[in-house]
Amino acid sequence: MIDVAIIDNGGANIASLRFALERLGASSHLTADPSALAAAPRVILPGVGAADDAMARLQALGLVGVITELKQPVLGICLGMQLLFARSAEGPNGEDTECLGLIPERVAHFGHRGGLSVPHMGWNQLHPTSSSPLLAHIEEGAYVYFVHSYAAPVGPWTLATTDYGGEFSAAVRHGNFFGVQFHPERSARVGARVLANFLELS
Numbered sequence: 001m002i003d004v005a006i007i008d009n010g011g012a013n014i015a016s017l018r019f020a021l022e023r024l025g026a027s028s029h030l031t032a033d034p035s036a037l038a039a040a041p042r043v044i045l046p047g048v049g050a051a052d053d054a055m056a057r058l059q060a061l062g063l064v065g066v067i068t069e070l071k072q073p074v075l076g077i078c079l080g081m082q083l084l085f086a087r088s089a090e091g092p093n094g095e096d097t098e099c100l101g102l103i104p105e106r107v108a109h110f111g112h113r114g115g116l117s118v119p120h121m122g123w124n125q126l127h128p129t130s131s132s133p134l135l136a137h138i139e140e141g142a143y144v145y146f147v148h149s150y151a152a153p154v155g156p157w158t159l160a161t162t163d164y165g166g167e168f169s170a171a172v173r174h175g176n177f178f179g180v181q182f183h184p185e186r187s188a189r190v191g192a193r194v195l196a197n198f199l200e201l202s
Contacts, residue, residue: 002199004028005040007067009047009057009080013185017046017077020185024196034066041072042199047079051088051107051150052097054079068100073201074177075134081172081179082107082152090150102174103157107150113165119149120164126171126182126190132159134178134197135171142190144170144182152181 004021006014008030018028028044029036037043045067047054058064067074076084083099088107091097096106110118123143128135138160151168154161159171162181172179178198184191 002026002041004042004044004199005037006030006044006046007037007058007063007080008032009045009054009061009063010049013048013183014046017044017185020192020195021199024192024199026199032061032063034063037063037066037070042201043067043070043072043074045074045076045080045083047077047083048147049079051079051082051090051099052092054083055097055099058083064100068102071176073198075198076177076179077185078148078181078183081181082148082150084172084174084177084179085152088150102177103152103155103172105153105155105157107152109150110164116165119147120151121147124162124164124182126160126162128160128171129154129158132171132173133201134173134180134194135159136197137193138190144180144184144187144190144194146170146182148181 085103086101087096125141157172158169161167162170184194
């Protein structure tokens with residue numbers, strides 16, 4: 001049984017995520033202990049809310065350097081994916097927030113997208129852009145569940161895009177760090193497949 005360390009960063013939906021992992025035969029524990037994170041075979045960085053608040057919590061816990069130095073597969077979910085980037089426009093007084101800096105780009109607000117409502121909330125389609133074990137057996141156009149107002153740009157780190165008045169990165173990778181903008185624990189069969197693929201990463 002794979003044990004997954006979930007970084008205790010004050011995020012919501014932790015119970016749903018843990019239940020989704022349990023259904024796949026994995027155990028999980030919520031922790032902010034650096035040694036427990038380093039020892040875990042898999043680590044998940046969840047997140048909801050604002051990037052500046054999330055980064056402030058990680059800094060207060062002394063986890064910023066710990067996270068960036070992890071060598072095992074790490075999965076950022078929703079805001080957790082956005083924190084893998086260098087900075088986010090979701091800062092105080094309109095200023096950028098410095099994030100983990102693993103992907104050298106900026107997460108931006110959706111802004112005006114042809115009259116589409118923000119946040120982007122509900123089911124939308126995935127369009128894989130490159131082969132990745134995280135998205136194995138995920139078909140083109142598969143539907144997953146999103147809730148977000150900020151989005152990551154498309155680049156060489158992008159594994160899949162989604163269109164909402166323009167393309168954004170729906171799944172990313174940087175070395176052993178993976179991220180999904182959608183909520184796999186709320187994305188039914190497709191989300192379960194993504195989590196299962198994460199558990200199977202070597």
